[in-house]
Structures are given as structure tokens and as C-alpha cells.
Amino acid sequence: MDVAIQLTQDKKEKLIVVLSFTLIFSSMNATMFNVALPAISTEFSLHASQASWIITSYMIVYAIGAVIYGRLADQFKLKDLLTIGLVFFAVGSIIGFFSANYWSIVIGRALQAMGAAVLPASSMIIPTRYFNAETRGRALGMTSAGLAFGVAIGPIVAGFLTTWLHWKYLFAISLFTIAAIPFYRKYLDDVAGTSSKIDFLGAFLLALTIAVLLFAISTASLIYLLAGITCLALFVIRIKSVKNPFIQPALFRNSDYSMALFIYALGAGIGFALPYLTPLVLIELNHLTAFQTGLYMFPGALSAALLAKTGGKIADSRGNSGLTFLAISCFFICFCSLALMAGAPAYFITCFLIFGYVGQTFFQLAMANTISQTLPRNQTGVGMGLFMLVNFVASSTATAIMGTAISKNNATVYFKSLFFQFESVKYSNIYSVLAIMAVVIALIYSIALRKKLKEAKSCIST
Incomplete structure (x- = not known):
């Protein structure tokens, strides 16, 4: 399951x-427009629900695309997929930069997501x-x-x-990624996966399932949730009934992969509290501006x-x-x-966030490395694509749950911070639950790890 394709060391280093470089602009693009939404809403006189689609459209297309590109990478040359994706990203950026109305922004963002x-x-x-396991x-x-x-x-x-130029320049800055195309075409090989017929109906059902479920989560709609579950059932029936399904059912029968994916979903969910809750805390409790919050x-x-x-x-040296x-x-x-410190001076919050962000990065890195070692060569692309999809779904679900907890704020048992304010109670409660969830994740991971070690010992003894 762990066979790396050979490239020269020099090419590997340059490729990474x-x-x-391109990932910097990709992740920037996913977060920058949250800051610009008020300015865009004012310019086009948008309601909050309309403005949210500038973010939601990107998120839905991005999540669907991550899985589809992952599946296609098992069949086509990765250099060609990267070329196509970065071209779409550039086209969306150009449309967004020259946008004259609300819908051209949404279309530009959707095309950006399709490429990114x-x-x-x-x-x-x-x-x-x-790269090999070592x-x-x-x-x-x-x-x-x-x-x-x-x-x-x-x-x-x-x-x-x-603040100093115009929100349209957020689209322009993303055009730098087009410069990476010649380097990808130079450093990546021409190896393609096994050629087979693409199950377009299966791909459509998967895309529809993701879109409807994410929309159900973001709108807290029971009707859309039931529709999403129906689409998921149709997708499962499809992949079990055709010879070359879009995703092989064997992937989900891989118990190591499925357990690692479940643990990652829990960790990704609590990790998203950092970019979601922190701006709310700093703006509501510390009365900072959006720009100060970013700093x-x-x-x-x-x-x-x-x-x-x-x-x-x-990870390489200690596992x-x-x-x-x-x-x-x-x-x-x-x-x-x-x-304990919700409502404390902002520099305290900054210190605590260092632990959180480092934990989030280390967790994603460790689980990505773990999951990659459970996948056979012909399922690497779709397996890692699903890994990224879980990140989006877990983040969206966590956002909906935390948003509901903040808006209702009707807990009968609450945790008071040392810097007690009435508004801080709801945040202290949520952070307390997140700390408990971290302990739960540690326990689940320990049980799964112990089980795997026992299985390894039994295999050695036999």
C-alpha cells in the first residue's frame, strides 16, 4: 500500500x-472574502442571506471538486488536472475582478472554487x-x-x-497562481492511472449529495437534510450496482481508513472553532474591529x-x-x-490561539499521513479527496452547531470565565464542550491504536 513513484530528489523538493506556493493563495482565497463581505453588501445593497452565497457557493463547489479531482487523479495525469484547475481559478478571478453586479461575483467565486x-x-x-513513508x-x-x-x-x-484599494483586488491577487503551471508541467511526471470508463451518473449523484447536505447544514433545513440522505442512498445503490463505480465500495470497507476518517472528522470539527469563534469573541467581548481581529x-x-x-x-521520526x-x-x-479566559484582554487570547492553531495543523498533518498509509495505489486520489471532503463537512456541521448554541444561549448549566461578562458565558460553555471533545477524541484514538497494535501482534505470532 505504500509504493512511491520515483522522481529525482531535486524535482521532489522543487515540486513541494x-x-x-499555490496553496498559500488557495487558502488565502478561501478566507479573504469573509472580511470583504460587509463592503460588497454595502456596494450592491445585499441582504445577509444574499451575501452569504458569495461564501457558500465557493464552499460547496470547492468541497465537490476536491473529491472529483481526487478521483480523476487516479485515472489522468496530475499535471493536466492542475493545469485545468489553475486555468479555471484564473478565469474565475478575472470575472470577479471585472464584476459589475452580484451574480457575476457569485459566478466568479464558483469558477474560482472549481479550479482551486x-x-x-x-x-x-x-x-x-x-514520497515514501519515511x-x-x-x-x-x-x-x-x-x-x-x-x-x-x-x-x-x-x-x-x-480598506485602502477595493475589494475587487482580492480577485486580482489570486492570478499569481497561474505562474505555477509551467513548473507543475516540468516537475510532475507523465504517469496516468488505469484507464477506465468514468461513471458520470455516480459523479453527479455524489456532487448532488454533497451540495444538498452542505446546504441543509448551512440552512438547518430538515427538508434538505432528508433530500441529501435520499441522494446519498441513491449514490450508494449506484456504486454497488455498476462495474466501474465512481468510488469503489471497497474503499469504505477498509476499516483502518474509515476509522481514521471518522477521527479526523471529529478533530476537524473542533478545530474549526478557531477561525469561526475567535472573531466573534474578539469583536463582541473585546470590541475590536475586523482588521484588528485579524492582527x-x-x-x-x-x-x-x-x-x-x-x-x-x-511524524517521520516518532510516528x-x-x-x-x-x-x-x-x-x-x-x-x-x-x-477560563473568555473576555480577557486580546493579547491573552492570542497566546492561547497559538496552541490551538498548532494543534489544528499537527492534527491534520498526522491524520493525513495516517490515512495515506491505509490506501492502495489505485485509490490514493479519491481516498485523499474524501479526506478533504470530510474537512468541509465537519467544519460546516460544527459551524451550524456552534451558531445555534450562540444564538439560543439558553443553557441551564454554564461555565463562568475568570473575566466574567454576561456575553462571555455562551463562549465559555462552547469552549468547555470543545475541551471535553478533545479528551473524547484522544480516548477513541487510543482505543483504535490499541486495537491495531493487537492485530499487528497477532499477525506476527501467526
Whole structure:
């Protein structure tokens, strides 16, 4: 299950640098428009529900694309998929930059997502496909550093461009990624997967399932949830009934892969509290502006970017389990501290966020490395694509749950922070639950790890 395609060491190193460069702009693009929404809403007189589609359309297409590109990477040349994806990304950026109305913005964002979706899939596929188990952690560390750095500077760049120039320049900055195409075509090989007929109906049912379920989560609609479950059932029937399904059912029968995916979903869900809850806390309790909020969040995300490569080395030298427990410990420290100190001066929050962002990056890195080792060569693309899909679904679900908890705020048992304010209670409660969830994840992971070790010992004894 762990056979790496041979490239020269020089090509591998340059390939990871180019990939990290493009991932910076991809992750920036995913976060920058949150800052620009008020300016866009004012310019086009949009309601909150209309403005949200600038974000929602990107998220839905991005999530669908990550799986589809992952599946196509098992069959077609990765260099060709990256070329197509980055061209779509550039076209969407141009349309968005010259947009004159609301719908042209939405179309531009959707096209951006259609192209950018090739990058999260590639960030998992390239380290898995071209690096062996002994060096894969370092490669994943580099790609994680690119993602984390983009997240770190995205809100600051967006605040600067929106304030001093115009929000349309958020589209223009994404055009830099087109420069990476010649390098991908130079450093990637011409190896393609096994040629087979593509199950377009299966792909459509999967895309429809993802879109409807994400929409159900974002709108808290029972009708859409039932529709999504129906689409999922049709998709399952489809992949079980055709000779060459879009996703092989055997992938889900891989117990190691499925368990790792489940654990990652839990960790991704609690990790999304950092970019979602922190701006609310700093704006509502500390009365900061959006730009100031980005500055206070920057050190945490930057620390994660700087330490990501170190996390990869830990995974390579001490194993994925050591890095996973370290990540969960960082989560626990962060959420316990925030539960105790919600409403504290912003520089305290900044210090606690360092633990959280580092934990989030280490957890994703460790689980990506773990999952990559459970996949056979012909399922690497779709397997890692589903890994990225789980991130989106878990994040959307966590957002809906936390948003409901904040809006209702009717808990009968509550946790008071040391800097007690009436408004801080709801945040302290949520952070307390997140700390408990970190402990639960650690327990589940320990049980799964112990079971795997027992199975390994029994195989050796027989």
C-alpha cells in the first residue's frame, strides 16, 4: 500500500515548494472574502442571506471538486488536472475582478472554487504518491505550512486591500497562481492511472449529495437534510450496482481508513472553532474591529505555519500517534484556557490561539499521513479527496452547531470565565464542550491504536 513513484530528489523538493506556493493563495482565497463581505453588501445593497452565497457557493463547489479531482487523479495525469484547475481559478478571478453586479461575483467565486479545488486534493496526493513513508511527513509538513500561512495572512491582506484599494483586488491577487503551471508541467511526471470508463451518473449523484447536505447544514433545513440522505442512498445503490463505480465500495470497507476518517472528522470539527469563534469573541467581548481581529489572530496561524515542518519531522521520526497526541494536547490546552479566559484582554487570547492553531495543523498533518498509509495505489486520489471532503463537512456541521448554541444561549448549566461578562458565558460553555471533545477524541484514538497494535501482534505470532 505504500509504493512511491520515483522522481529525482531535486524535482521532489522543487515540486513541494511550488505546491506550497499555490496553496498559500488557495487558502488565502478561501478566507479573504469573509472580511470583504460587509463592503460588497454595502456596494450592491445585499441582504445577509444574499451575501452569504458569495461564501457558500465557493464552499460547496470547492468541497465537490476536491473529491472529483481526487478521483480523476487516479485515472489522468496530475499535471493536466492542475493545469485545468489553475486555468479555471484564473478565469474565475478575472470575472470577479471585472464584476459589475452580484451574480457575476457569485459566478466568479464558483469558477474560482472549481479550479482551486484541485489544490487541496493535490496537497494530499503529491506527498502520498511521490514520497515514501519515511519522508512523507516532512512533505506534508511543507504543504501544511503553505495552507497555514495563507490562513494567517488572508484576513490581513483582505483588510488592507478592502480598506485602502477595493475589494475587487482580492480577485486580482489570486492570478499569481497561474505562474505555477509551467513548473507543475516540468516537475510532475507523465504517469496516468488505469484507464477506465468514468461513471458520470455516480459523479453527479455524489456532487448532488454533497451540495444538498452542505446546504441543509448551512440552512438547518430538515427538508434538505432528508433530500441529501435520499441522494446519498441513491449514490450508494449506484456504486454497488455498476462495474466501474465512481468510488469503489471497497474503499469504505477498509476499516483502518474509515476509522481514521471518522477521527479526523471529529478533530476537524473542533478545530474549526478557531477561525469561526475567535472573531466573534474578539469583536463582541473585546470590541475590536475586523482588521484588528485579524492582527490578533495572525501570530497563532503564523506559528502553525512555522512549526508545520517540525510536525512533519516528528511524524517521520516518532510516528503519527505521537504527533496526534501532541496535537490533541494543544487543542485541550487552548480550549480550557479560552473557557477560563473568555473576555480577557486580546493579547491573552492570542497566546492561547497559538496552541490551538498548532494543534489544528499537527492534527491534520498526522491524520493525513495516517490515512495515506491505509490506501492502495489505485485509490490514493479519491481516498485523499474524501479526506478533504470530510474537512468541509465537519467544519460546516460544527459551524451550524456552534451558531445555534450562540444564538439560543439558553443553557441551564454554564461555565463562568475568570473575566466574567454576561456575553462571555455562551463562549465559555462552547469552549468547555470543545475541551471535553478533545479528551473524547484522544480516548477513541487510543482505543483504535490499541486495537491495531493487537492485530499487528497477532499477525506476527501467526
